[in-house]
Amino acid sequence: MMRRPAETPRITVEEFFEAGHGSLELSWEANAENAVGREISEVALNRPGLALAGFLRYFAYRRIQVLGLAEMSYMNSLSPEERVQRYRILRNVPAVVLSRGRRMPLYVRKTTAELGIPIMRTRLVTGHFMNAATVLLQNLSSPRIRVPGTMIEINGIGVLLEGEPGIGKSEIALALIKRGHSLVADDVTSLTRDSTGAIQASAVEITREHMEIRGLGIIHVPRIFGVSSIRGDMRLDLIIRMRKQTREEGDIDRTGLDTTTRNVLGVEVPLVTVPVAAGRDLTNVVEVAALNQRLKQMGHDSARELDERLKKVLSRKENRRES
Amino acid sequence: MSPDNEAMADASTTLEREVTVENQFGIHARPAALLVKTASRFACEILLEKNGVQVNAKSIMGLLTLEGHHGAKLRILATGVDASEAIAAIVDLFERKFHEG
Numbered sequence: 402m403m404r405r406p407a408e409t410p411r412i413t414v415e416e417f418f419e420a421g422h423g424s425l426e427l428s429w430e431a432n433a434e435n436a437v438g439r440e441i442s443e444v445a446l447n448r449p450g451l452a453l454a455g456f457l458r459y460f461a462y463r464r465i466q467v468l469g470l471a472e473m474s475y476m477n478s479l480s481p482e483e484r485v486q487r488y489r490i491l492r493n494v495p496a497v498v499l500s501r502g503r504r505m506p507l508y509v510r511k512t513t514a515e516l517g518i519p520i521m522r523t524r525l526v527t528g529h530f531m532n533a534a535t536v537l538l539q540n541l542s543s544p545r546i547r548v549p550g551t552m553i554e555i556n557g558i559g560v561l562l563e564g565e566p567g568i569g570k571s572e573i574a575l576a577l578i579k580r581g582h583s584l585v586a587d588d589v590t591s592l593t594r595d596s597t598g599a600i601q602a603s604a605v606e607i608t609r610e611h612m613e614i615r616g617l618g619i620i621h622v623p624r625i626f627g628v629s630s631i632r633g634d635m636r637l638d639l640i641i642r643m644r645k646q647t648r649e650e651g652d653i654d655r656t657g658l659d660t661t662t663r664n665v666l667g668v669e670v671p672l673v674t675v676p677v678a679a680g681r682d683l684t685n686v687v688e689v690a691a692l693n694q695r696l697k698q699m700g701h702d703s704a705r706e707l708d709e710r711l712k713k714v715l716s717r718k719e720n721r722r723e724s
Numbered sequence: 725m726s727p728d729n730e731a732m733a734d735a736s737t738t739l740e741r742e743v744t745v746e747n748q749f750g751i752h753a754r755p756a757a758l759l760v761k762t763a764s765r766f767a768c769e770i771l772l773e774k775n776g777v778q779v780n781a782k783s784i785m786g787l788l789t790l791e792g793h794h795g796a797k798l799r800i801l802a803t804g805v806d807a808s809e810a811i812a813a814i815v816d817l818f819e820r821k822f823h824e825g
Contacts, residue, residue, distance in 0.1 A: 547777055547789070549779070549783065565782075566780055567782070588784075588785035589783070589789045608785050611785070613783075613785050619753060
């Protein structure tokens with residue numbers, strides 16, 4: 402499934418702004434042109450209060466600097482000459498964000514224009530911004546891969562359907578949508594590992610909400626089935642690999658006792674291989690596989706429980722015969 | 725691709741070719757459909773790659789996510805018995821600008 406090692410992407414100030422200007426309510430205050438290609442070498446935020454106060458050891462200057470109420474009030478308490486002096490310590494930072502929609506005082510504007518640092522402002526209060534921006538930065542910097550496969554959400558379980566083109570992934574997805582489940586991505590799925598270590602799946606932006614059905618062409622799913630038929634992103638819980646049925650089925654698990662997994666971005670994801678044969682209703686199989694996975698996540702493993710019971714009954718019978 | 729390469733083509737060898745998107749609107753729905761139709765005639769696995777992202781050439785949705793605009797450089801990778809014929813047919817499509825100029 403993965404053909405290339407996932408790379409941790411470099412993030413530039415421009416990308417941060419593009420990704421966050423909506424949710425973080427960011428706008429440009431100064432030097433937007435310098436944001437292009439300007440790398441955020443340490444993907445995190447810092448409040449430079451101590452550094453502005455003169456304690457420069459451990460100043461995390463590689464991070465985006467957030468100036469909140471405390472920093473601004475402190476700077477305002479200084480003499481004009483001193484302020485300019487103190488602001489110069491910011492010369493090597495990737496970018497500065499002013500919170501609470503605060504505008505830059507004129508003296509800051511002059512100093513930073515001179516230094517060329519991109520300055521944004523956010524309408525959010527500092528604490529809220531720090532939280533939201535940290536999550537955004539983590540998402541931007543987490544490794545991402547694109548895999549062939551159709552992603553659907555079945556009763557709260559995220560399932561990636563895999564199989565060669567033409568095997569019927571989209572048709573099964575369509576049948577599942579008609580049963581009330583939701584499409585995340587058709588045929589191409591973008592996967593990323595979030596900060597909790599879970600794999601998150603989403604569609605590639607340009608084809609989001611669309612799918613291709615042989616004979617029909619490209620359809621817009623929510624317009625036909627309503628908004629509940631799609632979902633923006635979903636945790637990946639289970640991979641179902643569809644394979645044309647052949648004589649040899651040595652690797653098809655008939656008991657469900659052996660759990661197979663696949664390593665996706667360093668996370669082991671449960672994998673089920675389902676043979677495709679004429680007349681087999683795979684929609685049901687996929688739906689039940691998802692529900693079975695949900696049972697497992699809740700701590701019930703049907704195959705193992707039945708096997709335990711069988712073993713108990715069989716050993717009892719053997720004991721009786723012996724005695 | 726050298727003739728040697730072609731002679732060695734078997735089920736496990738991957739053949740590669742670079743192509744440039746020459747038609748005005750790039751790989752939109754119609755060219756993508758043409759590519760899928762052409763690729764599906766062959767048994768081999770065919771991938772198209774742009775900026776390190778690979779998609780299956782037999783998948784319309786895959787091709788659309790490539791965002792192959794006019795002037796974009798793509799790589800065709802084909803693995804399988806009829807890989808060289810498949811590459812020739814796909815290169816031909818690109819060179820004919822998907823019949824749309």
